[in-house]
Amino acid sequence: MQPTTESDRDDAVSQQGHYAGAATRLAAFAIDQTVLTTAFALGSALLAWVIAVVTADEVNWEPATVVSGVAYLVWWFIYWAYPWSVSGKTVGMAVLGIRVVRADGSSTGPRQGTLRALALPLSFMTLGIGFLPIVFGRHRRALHDKVAGTAVVYSWDARGARWRFLARQQELDPGG
């Protein structure tokens, strides 16, 4: 993995608290989707295994596609709504150092988290047009952000990262 340059870290430090961009949000979404799908699959497999163990293989649990689909949707909703309501960040967002906040910058609550999770499919159903404001909009708020009254900002400890980077540089090259 290529080490970041100082200019990259300077950009990150200067943008802390600013609206997050499309690339970061897309990467976070990809990570979240991977995690939630993997978790659902593992959970389903675990459930099937538990049923098989408990019933001594007499019951082969193969739920109908509709039931699986509904369960997936429920899990999907919980995966997004709960973290957004509590801390404003999902697993992917925590990895990429972004979080959901209210439009004025204050922390989200259950209302914002729930609305955002319910409105997220709208951005997909508009053939992706709902995501275009992230790139071209003034506040980088997608359709589901506007419905829920939220925004996504950079929230990682960029300054501390810079100091860690400088500290390691100094350790490697004390005379630098």
Added chain:
Amino acid sequence: MASAPPVRFLGGVARWCARPLSAHGAAVRAAVVRDGLPAARDAVRRVTPAVVDAVDLDSILAAVDVGALIDRVDVDGIVSRVDVEGIVSRVDVDRIVAQVDIGALLERVDIGALLDRIDLNALLAGVDLNALLAGVDLNALLSGVDLNALLAGVDLNDLLDGVELDPLLAGVDLNALLAGVDLNAVLGNLDLNEVVARIDMDSLIANTEMGAIIVRSTGGAASEALDVVRSQGVSIDTVIARIANRVLGRKLDDLPAGPELLVERRLALPVGDGSADADGSES
């Protein structure tokens, strides 16, 4: 003897003989008064210009020794006979002064020339300033002075340039000075966030042991990997934003950077592992 009858008879005869003569004399006197005076006046009137023209006043005056004349005048005697106090007491000074146009008078006075002729040094040398100032109520004097307006016109930089601070401060007992300072009150008004924001953390880390402490206290490779990913993400976002702004023809300065609560608030030292909420508390 004079009252003897023959004498009285002779006197009467003389008076009777002189009666026509005295009548004639009276007529002559009347004629002189009636006709002579105007003629005399006319003669004088005609003669006087010629006499005056003929008289050389300059030579007459030149012949007059004015100095000797004045020397002979006893000025002291004259002045001593003048009741100055009586004259002065009768003078209504207020009325005289009221009639004086002081403004016009002063306009005609060349104050510059007047002051040039005054030797202020000699004048002030004779003034007992201590006695003079002893009678001055400085508090009342200073209470009417607008110090702010006075100081506004003072160039403090020029003033301080002429002050040698080292000898001045050498005489200051700093311990006594600081003993009177309420440090708690000073610190209470201190905005620590502002102070910390001014710290050059990069230099601090590069030049102190703090860098080594940070390295030992952090998670190592995992945190560095995350830092790399996040930094790269921010860089890519920046590039995309620049392209979008160029396509739309708008300037970055015209766009809001972030929510008002996050962008306007000054960011202090990082809290914990970066999981702080927007209001600074850890989630």
